[in-house]
Amino acid sequence: MSKLNGTIRLGLVLGIVHGLLQPAYSVPVVPNFTQGSMTSHTETTSTVKETINSMDYNTGYQYSVTGNGVEPTSGILSPTTGDVNVTIEGVNSKWTGVTATPSFKQTTPGASFQFTQTISGPGLSNHTIIQRETTVTSVTDTTSIFQQ
Numbered sequence: 001m002s003k004l005n006g007t008i009r010l011g012l013v014l015g016i017v018h019g020l021l022q023p024a025y026s027v028p029v030v031p032n033f034t035q036g037s038m039t040s041h042t043e044t045t046s047t048v049k050e051t052i053n054s055m056d057y058n059t060g061y062q063y064s065v066t067g068n069g070v071e072p073t074s075g076i077l078s079p080t081t082g083d084v085n086v087t088i089e090g091v092n093s094k095w096t097g098v099t100a101t102p103s104f105k106q107t108t109p110g111a112s113f114q115f116t117q118t119i120s121g122p123g124l125s126n127h128t129i130i131q132r133e134t135t136v137t138s139v140t141d142t143t144s145i146f147q148q
Helices: 002-021
Strands: 035-058 062-068 070-072 080-088 091-100 104-106 114-120 123-147
Touching (some): 080 123
Antiparallel strands (some): 035 123
Protein backbone atom coordinates (compact mmCIF):
# COMPACT_ATOMS: atom_id res chain seq x y z
CA MET A 1 0.00 0.00 0.00
CA SER A 2 2.86 2.39 0.77
CA LYS A 3 4.30 1.71 -2.68
CA LEU A 4 0.99 2.85 -4.25
CA ASN A 5 0.98 6.06 -2.17
CA GLY A 6 4.55 6.81 -3.22
CA THR A 7 3.69 6.31 -6.89
CA ILE A 8 0.72 8.68 -6.62
CA ARG A 9 2.84 11.33 -4.93
CA LEU A 10 5.54 11.04 -7.57
CA GLY A 11 2.93 11.39 -10.35
CA LEU A 12 1.54 14.49 -8.66
CA VAL A 13 4.96 16.13 -8.34
CA LEU A 14 5.88 15.32 -11.96
CA GLY A 15 2.52 16.70 -13.19
CA ILE A 16 3.07 19.99 -11.35
CA VAL A 17 6.63 20.35 -12.65
CA HIS A 18 5.52 19.60 -16.22
CA GLY A 19 2.69 22.18 -15.97
CA LEU A 20 5.09 24.85 -14.70
CA LEU A 21 7.62 24.30 -17.48
CA GLN A 22 5.10 24.58 -20.36
CA PRO A 23 4.58 28.05 -21.91
CA ALA A 24 1.00 29.42 -21.93
CA TYR A 25 -0.34 30.80 -25.19
CA SER A 26 -3.49 32.87 -25.69
CA VAL A 27 -5.28 34.27 -28.68
CA PRO A 28 -6.93 37.72 -28.47
CA VAL A 29 -10.73 37.72 -28.83
CA VAL A 30 -11.78 40.06 -31.58
CA PRO A 31 -15.40 40.52 -32.60
CA ASN A 32 -16.00 39.19 -36.07
CA PHE A 33 -18.82 41.56 -37.00
CA THR A 34 -18.78 45.12 -38.22
CA GLN A 35 -22.36 46.15 -37.51
CA GLY A 36 -25.70 44.75 -36.43
CA SER A 37 -29.11 45.51 -35.02
CA MET A 38 -31.45 44.13 -32.42
CA THR A 39 -35.21 44.62 -32.34
CA SER A 40 -37.64 44.12 -29.48
CA HIS A 41 -41.47 44.02 -29.56
CA THR A 42 -43.47 44.26 -26.32
CA GLU A 43 -47.27 44.29 -25.96
CA THR A 44 -49.04 44.92 -22.66
CA THR A 45 -52.82 44.72 -22.22
CA SER A 46 -54.69 45.74 -19.09
CA THR A 47 -58.43 45.68 -18.40
CA VAL A 48 -60.15 47.83 -15.79
CA LYS A 49 -63.72 47.00 -14.72
CA GLU A 50 -65.46 49.66 -12.68
CA THR A 51 -68.90 50.46 -11.31
CA ILE A 52 -69.92 54.07 -10.77
CA ASN A 53 -72.83 54.42 -8.34
CA SER A 54 -74.19 57.98 -8.26
CA MET A 55 -77.11 59.11 -6.09
CA ASP A 56 -78.68 62.57 -6.09
CA TYR A 57 -80.75 63.70 -3.10
CA ASN A 58 -83.14 66.59 -2.56
CA THR A 59 -82.72 67.93 0.96
CA GLY A 60 -86.18 69.41 1.39
CA TYR A 61 -89.52 69.66 -0.37
CA GLN A 62 -91.02 72.33 -2.53
CA TYR A 63 -94.75 72.80 -3.09
CA SER A 64 -96.44 75.42 -5.23
CA VAL A 65 -99.99 76.04 -6.45
CA THR A 66 -101.04 78.63 -9.00
CA GLY A 67 -104.25 79.31 -10.82
CA ASN A 68 -107.44 81.30 -10.99
CA GLY A 69 -111.05 80.32 -10.56
CA VAL A 70 -110.08 77.79 -7.80
CA GLU A 71 -109.94 77.84 -4.01
CA PRO A 72 -108.86 75.41 -1.28
CA THR A 73 -111.58 73.20 0.20
CA SER A 74 -110.17 73.93 3.66
CA GLY A 75 -108.07 76.75 5.02
CA ILE A 76 -104.92 74.60 5.00
CA LEU A 77 -102.50 75.36 2.16
CA SER A 78 -99.52 73.33 3.39
CA PRO A 79 -99.05 69.65 2.49
CA THR A 80 -98.98 67.05 5.29
CA THR A 81 -95.74 65.14 5.84
CA GLY A 82 -94.74 61.68 7.07
CA ASP A 83 -92.03 59.02 6.79
CA VAL A 84 -91.27 57.60 3.34
CA ASN A 85 -89.17 54.41 2.83
CA VAL A 86 -87.82 53.42 -0.59
CA THR A 87 -85.46 50.64 -1.74
CA ILE A 88 -83.90 50.95 -5.19
CA GLU A 89 -81.45 48.26 -6.35
CA GLY A 90 -80.55 47.31 -2.79
CA VAL A 91 -80.09 50.89 -1.54
CA ASN A 92 -82.48 51.77 1.31
CA SER A 93 -83.52 55.39 1.73
CA LYS A 94 -85.75 56.96 4.37
CA TRP A 95 -86.89 60.54 4.65
CA THR A 96 -89.78 62.72 5.73
CA GLY A 97 -91.88 63.55 2.72
CA VAL A 98 -95.24 64.86 1.64
CA THR A 99 -98.02 62.33 2.25
CA ALA A 100 -101.01 64.49 1.19
CA THR A 101 -101.57 67.81 -0.58
CA PRO A 102 -104.42 70.29 -0.04
CA SER A 103 -107.59 69.87 -2.07
CA PHE A 104 -108.97 72.60 -4.32
CA LYS A 105 -112.35 73.27 -5.96
CA GLN A 106 -113.70 75.58 -8.63
CA THR A 107 -115.03 78.82 -7.24
CA THR A 108 -117.78 78.91 -9.87
CA PRO A 109 -118.71 75.46 -11.18
CA GLY A 110 -118.75 75.37 -14.98
CA ALA A 111 -116.76 78.61 -15.33
CA SER A 112 -113.29 78.78 -16.84
CA PHE A 113 -110.34 78.13 -14.54
CA GLN A 114 -106.64 77.41 -14.55
CA PHE A 115 -104.87 75.25 -11.94
CA THR A 116 -101.23 74.11 -11.61
CA GLN A 117 -99.85 72.16 -8.65
CA THR A 118 -96.14 71.27 -8.39
CA ILE A 119 -94.43 69.23 -5.68
CA SER A 120 -90.83 68.14 -5.35
CA GLY A 121 -90.05 66.07 -2.26
CA PRO A 122 -86.90 65.32 -0.25
CA GLY A 123 -84.91 62.13 -0.67
CA LEU A 124 -83.44 60.20 -3.53
CA SER A 125 -84.25 61.97 -6.77
CA ASN A 126 -81.90 60.17 -9.15
CA HIS A 127 -79.92 56.93 -8.95
CA THR A 128 -77.45 56.26 -11.77
CA ILE A 129 -75.38 53.07 -12.09
CA ILE A 130 -72.69 52.99 -14.75
CA GLN A 131 -70.76 49.79 -15.33
CA ARG A 132 -67.91 49.99 -17.78
CA GLU A 133 -64.88 48.03 -18.85
CA THR A 134 -61.83 49.75 -20.29
CA THR A 135 -59.11 47.81 -22.09
CA VAL A 136 -55.78 49.52 -22.80
CA THR A 137 -53.14 47.94 -25.02
CA SER A 138 -49.62 49.37 -25.06
CA VAL A 139 -47.22 48.39 -27.86
CA THR A 140 -43.49 49.19 -27.68
CA ASP A 141 -41.12 48.48 -30.58
CA THR A 142 -37.41 49.11 -29.92
CA THR A 143 -34.55 48.89 -32.42
CA SER A 144 -30.90 49.09 -31.35
CA ILE A 145 -28.22 49.60 -34.02
CA PHE A 146 -24.56 49.05 -33.20
CA GLN A 147 -21.28 48.93 -35.09
CA GLN A 148 -17.63 48.39 -34.37
